[in-house]
Amino acid sequence: MNPCKEPSKEAVNMAEDDEGLLLDNQVCFALYSAANAIVRAYRPLLIELDLTYLQYLVMMVLWQSNGINVKTLGEKLHLDSGTLTPLLKRLEGKKLVQRRVSQRDERVKELFLTEQGMAVKQKALSIPDAMFCKMNLPAEELMMLKGLCEKVTKTLA
Amino acid sequence: MNPCKEPSKEAVNMAEDDEGLLLDNQVCFALYSAANAIVRAYRPLLIELDLTYLQYLVMMVLWQSNGINVKTLGEKLHLDSGTLTPLLKRLEGKKLVQRRVSQRDERVKELFLTEQGMAVKQKALSIPDAMFCKMNLPAEELMMLKGLCEKVTKTLA
DNA sequence: AACAATTATATTGCACACAATAAAATTGCA
DNA sequence: TGCAATTTTATTGTGTGCAATATAATTGTT
Numbered sequence: 001m002n003p004c005k006e007p008s009k010e011a012v013n014m015a016e017d018d019e020g021l022l023l024d025n026q027v028c029f030a031l032y033s034a035a036n037a038i039v040r041a042y043r044p045l046l047i048e049l050d051l052t053y054l055q056y057l058v059m060m061v062l063w064q065s066n067g068i069n070v071k072t073l074g075e076k077l078h079l080d081s082g083t084l085t086p087l088l089k090r091l092e093g094k095k096l097v098q099r100r101v102s103q104r105d106e107r108v109k110e111l112f113l114t115e116q117g118m119a120v121k122q123k124a125l126s127i128p129d130a131m132f133c134k135m136n137l138p139a140e141e142l143m144m145l146k147g148l149c150e151k152v153t154k155t156l157a
Numbered sequence: 158m159n160p161c162k163e164p165s166k167e168a169v170n171m172a173e174d175d176e177g178l179l180l181d182n183q184v185c186f187a188l189y190s191a192a193n194a195i196v197r198a199y200r201p202l203l204i205e206l207d208l209t210y211l212q213y214l215v216m217m218v219l220w221q222s223n224g225i226n227v228k229t230l231g232e233k234l235h236l237d238s239g240t241l242t243p244l245l246k247r248l249e250g251k252k253l254v255q256r257r258v259s260q261r262d263e264r265v266k267e268l269f270l271t272e273q274g275m276a277v278k279q280k281a282l283s284i285p286d287a288m289f290c291k292m293n294l295p296a297e298e299l300m301m302l303k304g305l306c307e308k309v310t311k312t313l314a
Numbered sequence: 315a316a317c318a319a320t321t322a323t324a325t326t327g328c329a330c331a332c333a334a335t336a337a338a339a340t341t342g343c344a
Numbered sequence: 345t346g347c348a349a350t351t352t353t354a355t356t357g358t359g360t361g362c363a364a365t366a367t368a369a370t371t372g373t374t
Contacts, residue, residue, distance in 0.1 A: 020285030021217050021278065023233060027299045028195045028288060029214060030306035033235050035192030036361070037313040038185045039330095043362085052329065057186060060178050070353065076180060078190050081353050083331050090329085107339045107352040121178065128177030131185060136312050137305075142184045145305040148298060149187035155293050156194040193331070196360095200332085209359065228322060238323050240361050247359085264322040264369050 031152070045130050049123050055091060056124070058084075062097065062113050063121050069108045078153065096120060188309070202287050206280050211240075212248060213281070219254065219270050220278050226265045227256075235310065253277060 023029055042053040051059065054077075061068070061076050070088070074080055088111065091097040096117035102108035135142065180186055199210040208216065211234075218225070218233050227245070231237055245268065248254040253274035259265035292299065 021220060021281060023214065023217050023221065026214075026217075026285075027292075027303040027306070028199070030303045030310070031188065031195060032192045032210075032214075034306035034309040034313075035189045036235060037310045038188055040362080041313045042185070053189075054330065057180065057183075057189075060180050060183075063178060064180065071351090078193060079330090080332065082333080082355080083329095085354055087330075105340065105352080109353065124178060128183075134313060135309060137308060141305060141308070144301065145309070146184040146187045148294075148302040148305070149184070149191035151294060151298070152191040152292060152302070153187070153194045156191075156198045156291060197332080211360065226322085227324095236360090237362065239325080239363080240359095242324055244360075262322080262370070264367095266323065 031149070041134050042127075042131065045127050049120055049127075050094065051120075054079075054083075054087060056127070058087060058091065059096065059113075059117065059120065059124070062111060062117065066113050067110055069102065069110050071108075073111060078157070091117075188306070198291050199284075199288065202284050206277055206284075207251065208277075211236075211244060213284070215241075215244065215248065216253065216270075216274065216277065216281070219268060219274065220281075223270050224267050226259065226267050228265075230268060235314070248274075 019025060039053045042056065046053065046056055049056065057077060058073065061073055065072075070081055070084055074084055077084075088097060088099055092099055095114055098112045098114060099109045100112060102110050132142075137145075176182060196210045199213065203210065203213055206213065214234060215230065218230055222229075227238055227241055231241055234241075245254060245256055249256055252271055255269045255271060256266045257269060259267050289299075294302075
């Protein structure tokens with residue numbers, strides 16, 4: 001990471017006396033709070049699929065790349081096995097996913113969609129639109145938001 | 158909420174066939190992932206204060222508005238008592254906060270900083286700068302990110 | 315005044331997020 | 345070849361986030 005320059009007085013997280021400790025000046029809190037709001041907003045949309053938001057994300061990854069292993073899944077989602085293993089167990093319990101020991105390395109678990117898991121994709125096709133409606137932001141702003149969030153994630157990785 | 162118009166083909170969350178189900182097209186995932194990254198990034202900074210990120214947020218609110226009740230705290234943080242009550246109990250256990258029954262309404266708990274809770278603020282003064290350094294984004298982008306996140310939270314509320 | 319409706323907080327149960335640790339498997343090195 | 349080092353996933357423990365529910369207190373209505 002680049003050496004960190006003296007923050008300018010106009011920076012939103014600056015510490016001028018204790019202004020940096022005001023909740024309303026916290027970009028991090030805004031982001032954190034928005035993320036919670038998003039997970040909440042997905043909930044009613046995902047009831048029909050019987051998936052939580054994170055399960056939905058996992059399914060999306062598998063629809064795109066069936067057969068990947070837990071490590072790769074974790075890398076794509078920036079999550080570790082403490083989170084993924086129980087979740088995958090639950091998806092397996094729902095008969096949407098199968099975890100198989102890899103033939104070339106017995107430590108590795110490969111994740112495969114079941115027929116049922118593949119079929120759920122049809123029901124999921126309407127979710128992105130529905131969520132787009134809920135957010136009610138212009139596409140340009142959404143793309144900007146996406147880009148900035150990706151920067152944050154990459155920088156803090 | 159406004160009636161939702163037909164999403165344009167350029168929308169990032171559009172469902173053109175199954176493009177809407179690609180992880181990389183998900184602004185919501187970008188936001189969710191960035192929020193996780195932020196909480197992770199705060200962790201080492203908050204060790205010295207012996208606070209988690211959410212506890213730090215609560216303390217910030219109380220440093221700003223000592224004596225508020227649980228409902229108001231929840232409104233400011235967009236969190237409910239399921240989350241706050243155990244957390245406040247832990248802060249009380251750490252002798253940073255006291256929960257007192259309100260005189261005018263016995264259902265209401267008012268939250269007061271202890272001397273120790275007030276003193277922690279000094280140690281916290283360096284956190285915003287440190288986090289700003291970590292994020293390594295120009296202030297303009299941070300402010301834009303903050304504004305967009307606030308829009309999301311407000312819209313989805 | 316009596317009681318229904320609402321409110322504030324707490325509790326219960328479940329899913330997630332992650333640090334620390336464990337166990338087994340694989341890789342790297344002498 | 346043997347063993348140390350590393351890797352992959354799972355487990356353990358703790359804290360968070362929220363829906364559903366509970367309990368007590370307060371407000372609203374008749």
